[in-house]
Amino acid sequence: MSRSIATRIGAEPGKATRSVILIIVGLVFVVPIAAMLEFTFRAGLAGGYTFAHWTGIFDPAQASNYSNLLVGIGNSVVLAIVTVAIVLVVLLPTMILVHLQFPRLRRVLEIICIVPITVPAIVLVVGLAPVYSVVVTILGGDTWTLAFAYGITVLPYAYRAIQANLGAVDMITLSEAGRSLGAGWLRVLWHVILPNLRRGIIAASFISVAVVLGEFTIASLLNRTNMQTALLQLAQTDGYVAVIFALLSLIVAFLILLLIGRLGRTRGNRSTS
Amino acid sequence: MTVAPAPVVLNGDAEAQPRRHPLTESALPPRRTRKRLAKYLGLTPFAIYVLVFLAIPTLLAVSTGFFTSTGAFTMANIVGLFDPAILTTFFSSFWVSAVTAVVGAVVGALVCYALLGTKAEGALRSTIDSASSVLAQFGGIMLAFAFIATIGIQGMVTLFLKNTFGIDIFANGVWLYQVPGLLLPYIYFQVPLMIITFMPALEGLKPQWAEANATLGGTRFTYWTRVAAPVLAPSFFGSLLLLFANAFSSYATAAALISQGSQIVPLQIRTALISETVLGRENMAGALALGMIIVMIIVMTGYSALQSRTARWQK
Numbered sequence: 001m002s003r004s005i006a007t008r009i010g011a012e013p014g015k016a017t018r019s020v021i022l023i024i025v026g027l028v029f030v031v032p033i034a035a036m037l038e039f040t041f042r043a044g045l046a047g048g049y050t051f052a053h054w055t056g057i058f059d060p061a062q063a064s065n066y067s068n069l070l071v072g073i074g075n076s077v078v079l080a081i082v083t084v085a086i087v088l089v090v091l092l093p094t095m096i097l098v099h100l101q102f103p104r105l106r107r108v109l110e111i112i113c114i115v116p117i118t119v120p121a122i123v124l125v126v127g128l129a130p131v132y133s134v135v136v137t138i139l140g141g142d143t144w145t146l147a148f149a150y151g152i153t154v155l156p157y158a159y160r161a162i163q164a165n166l167g168a169v170d171m172i173t174l175s176e177a178g179r180s181l182g183a184g185w186l187r188v189l190w191h192v193i194l195p196n197l198r199r200g201i202i203a204a205s206f207i208s209v210a211v212v213l214g215e216f217t218i219a220s221l222l223n224r225t226n227m228q229t230a231l232l233q234l235a236q237t238d239g240y241v242a243v244i245f246a247l248l249s250l251i252v253a254f255l256i257l258l259l260i261g262r263l264g265r266t267r268g269n270r271s272t273s
Numbered sequence: 274m275t276v277a278p279a280p281v282v283l284n285g286d287a288e289a290q291p292r293r294h295p296l297t298e299s300a301l302p303p304r305r306t307r308k309r310l311a312k313y314l315g316l317t318p319f320a321i322y323v324l325v326f327l328a329i330p331t332l333l334a335v336s337t338g339f340f341t342s343t344g345a346f347t348m349a350n351i352v353g354l355f356d357p358a359i360l361t362t363f364f365s366s367f368w369v370s371a372v373t374a375v376v377g378a379v380v381g382a383l384v385c386y387a388l389l390g391t392k393a394e395g396a397l398r399s400t401i402d403s404a405s406s407v408l409a410q411f412g413g414i415m416l417a418f419a420f421i422a423t424i425g426i427q428g429m430v431t432l433f434l435k436n437t438f439g440i441d442i443f444a445n446g447v448w449l450y451q452v453p454g455l456l457l458p459y460i461y462f463q464v465p466l467m468i469i470t471f472m473p474a475l476e477g478l479k480p481q482w483a484e485a486n487a488t489l490g491g492t493r494f495t496y497w498t499r500v501a502a503p504v505l506a507p508s509f510f511g512s513l514l515l516l517f518a519n520a521f522s523s524y525a526t527a528a529a530l531i532s533q534g535s536q537i538v539p540l541q542i543r544t545a546l547i548s549e550t551v552l553g554r555e556n557m558a559g560a561l562a563l564g565m566i567i568v569m570i571i572v573m574t575g576y577s578a579l580q581s582r583t584a585r586w587q588k
Contacts, residue, residue: 007390011389011390011478011480011482011483011484011496012389012390013386013387013389013390017387018387018388018390018391021383021384021386021387022384022387022388025380025383025384025387025464029404029408029461029464031423031429031430032416032419032420032422032423032461033419034429035419035422035423035428035429035430036418036419036422036423038422038429039422039429086322089318090318090319090322091319093315093318093319094315094316094318094319097312097315097316098316101312102312102316105316112323112327115327115331116327117518117573118518118566118569118570118573119327119331119334119566119569120521120522120523120524120539120565120569121522121524122522122524122539122542122543122562122565123331123334123335123522123542123562123565123566123569124327124330124331124334125334125542125546126330126333126334126337126542126546126558126559126561126562127329127330127331127332127333127334127335127337127562128326128330129546130333130337131325131326131329131330131333148322148325148326149326151322151326152323152326152327155327157410210406210407210410210411211410211411213411214410214411214413216413216414216524216525216528216529217524217525217528220525220528221543221546228413228414228525231414231418232414232528232529235418235529242418243418243422246414246415246418246419247415249411249415250407250411250415253407253411254403254404254407257402257403257406257407258399258400258403260403261399261402261403262399
């Protein structure tokens with residue numbers, strides 16, 4: 001009912017207009033994905049189609065060709081875990097502390113967390129190179145150390161996800177209620193604050209995972225191997241398999257973000273802004 | 274020795290007390306300062322982390338351009354920014370970002386308009402939201418692959434156009450691995466970013482405004498031009514700036530498509546980092562980073578100014 005009124009007075013598009021726009025844009029956006037899929041079935045330059053590239057992934061005889069990719073995927077997974085740990089151990093407690101104890105610092109924290117949008121990865125990497133030459137001497141040159149840089153790149157996304165949740169729940173009243181009922185700080189944190197922030201925490205973790213899995217710039221220019229750099233390398237030798245894995249990772253990322261969307265709106269609170 | 278721990282235990286107990294006795298609390302100044310100190314201590318891990326991995330790298334990035342590799346101060350790199358070869362890359366970056374930002378903003382806004390009135394929790398919206406996030410943030414290398422498979426020399430669309438209509442899109446040379454080749458992949462991630470950033474603004478349009486417009490005898494046209502457009506303008510242009518910044522700073526897609534040469538600024542930084550001599554100058558990467566960050570600061574300042582004007586209508 002309300003929809004038809006809204007359409008009649010011009011506030012919303014009619015059904016036909018909506019369908020035309022969405023179908024045209026949708027088709028245009030499907031073409032490159034479809035082209036990737038079509039490419040993975042090609043037999044070669046001569047034409048014809050084959051399943052060989054897909055079945056080849058499971059062929060142990062060819063596994064050595066993908067060993068670098070497997071290393072890259074392994075590294076990316078480790079990086080994702082460490083980055084999420086940084087978000088949860090460094091960013092989250094700071095956000096809670098600032099929210100409850102330093103209301104005046106909220107704006108400062110927000111600005112700090114938005115800065116990485118203005119300082120793109122390609123710029124950050126110029127300054128990260130000397131920083132990492134020091135990091136390597138302290139922590140070693142293992143790939144997981146890249147997670148410190150990734151923690152910065154995910155900062156805006158993680159901050160936004162947690163902040164949306166912090167802002168929607170009255171943390172100050174809740175924690176004071178807990179305190180006045182005799183609970184200690186740890187107890188309040190663990191039993192009152194964190195359960196109320198669950199959705200924001202999950203959303204921040206998932207978006208961090210998605211961003212880390214897609215990261216290329218920093219890993220590539222600091223000469224580390226992650227999933228993306230390995231994919232690009234594999235594309236030079238076996239383009240078909242590179243495209244297959246690219247497609248698969250797109251699907252995985254899509255599902256991860258679909259899940260965040262579901263979590264974000266279970267209680268009518270939109271956690272992205 | 275046995276007495277000493279007592280005050281600590283007492284303090285521990287007192288801390289468990291409710292905080293609603295400000296008088297008793299201020300009556301214990303030493304404990305209060307200690308508590309405050311502890312609170313500030315809680316901020317240090319984040320402060321140190323951001324200092325080491327954000328502040329220092331950023332400062333290093335923009336300052337190394339002023340020094341030679343031996344540490345002597347020099348303006349040579351900054352002067353190098355005005356070298357015609359470097360200016361050309363900045364110009365290429367500008368026009369690629371501008372074109373893709375404008376196309377992305379217009380198409381993205383159209384999609385947002387089409388989505389008005391659909392349920393935010395519905396399957397259509399959540400699919401489009403997730404797909405947009407993936408393409409806007411995850412793209413990079415995949416988009417390069419996708420467009421090589423689509424409009425590469427052996428691409429699906431290339432072959433289709435050639436075999437069906439006899440059109441050779443590369444008749445004047447292969448442009449996919451040049452700057453013009455960046456346009457389509459960039460638009461492919463700009464449109465989704467526009468959908469993500471502009472949708473909240475469109476949803477902020479109150480149905481009452483359309484009703485008021487209709488009651489006062491306004492048409493659909495007057496509603497969009499006289500009511501919606503002025504309200505949406507700051508948000509639209511803000512999103513446009515964000516899209517510009519996004520394309521300007523994007524590296525992965527370009528790096529995967531253009532393996533030779535350095536036609537845009539991020540690729541120029543790559544060359545400077547790898548070979549360490551652009552135009553025969555050391556530390557040119559720092560100067561390029563400084564140039565980029567100046568552009569980014571100008572664009573993002575405009576963005577946040579426009580964004581704060583938008584926020585007014587989203588209450």
